[in-house]
Amino acid sequence: MNNVTFVISDESVNSYGKVILTDGIDISQFERNPVMLYMHERATVVGRWENIRKEEKKLLADAVFDDSTPLGTQVKNQVEKGFLRSASGNFNIIEEKTIDGVDTITKSELFEVSIDDIPGNNNALRLDRKS
Numbered sequence: 010m011n012n013v014t015f016v017i018s019d020e021s022v023n024s025y026g027k028v029i030l031t032d033g034i035d036i037s038q039f040e041r042n043p044v045m046l047y048m049h050e051r052a053t054v055v056g057r058w059e060n061i062r063k064e065e066k067k068l069l070a071d072a073v074f075d076d077s078t079p080l081g082t083q084v085k086n087q088v089e090k091g092f093l094r095s096a097s098g099n100f101n102i103i104e105e106k107t108i109d110g111v112d113t114i115t116k117s118e119l120f121e122v123s124i125d126d127i128p129g130n131n132n133a134l135r136l137d138r139k140s
Contacts, residue, residue: 012071015096039119097125
């Protein structure tokens with residue numbers, strides 16, 4: 010499987026009732042060690058994230074799976090077959106404001122990104138080639 014691109018975050022209201030502004034996300038620390046976890050569990054490194062970038066108010070990254078481990082192979086296969094289709098970012102909040110009545114995280118730091126079954130952001134999904 011070639012690298013698969015996921016939306017990590019966009020500026021929609023997430024399941025916590027907040028918006029995370031993409032321009033305010035600091036990815037510099039995460040890029041130094043861009044491990045991919047499974048369901049936010051620190052003991053479950055299943056790959057890494059590459060080509061982390063901001064495009065059209067979205068934070069995107071390409072998944073590279075570690076198929077040298079059984080769990081990495083399992084997650085890769087589940088993504089490949091469409092059973093797992095979402096990613097979930099974990100952010101340290103640096104600054105938050107209310108903008109147009111919505112709690113908005115204006116500055117944050119990307120802490121980790123997992124392959125997840127139910128993301129906090131409903132749009133944090135795998136992009137198909139057509140997308």
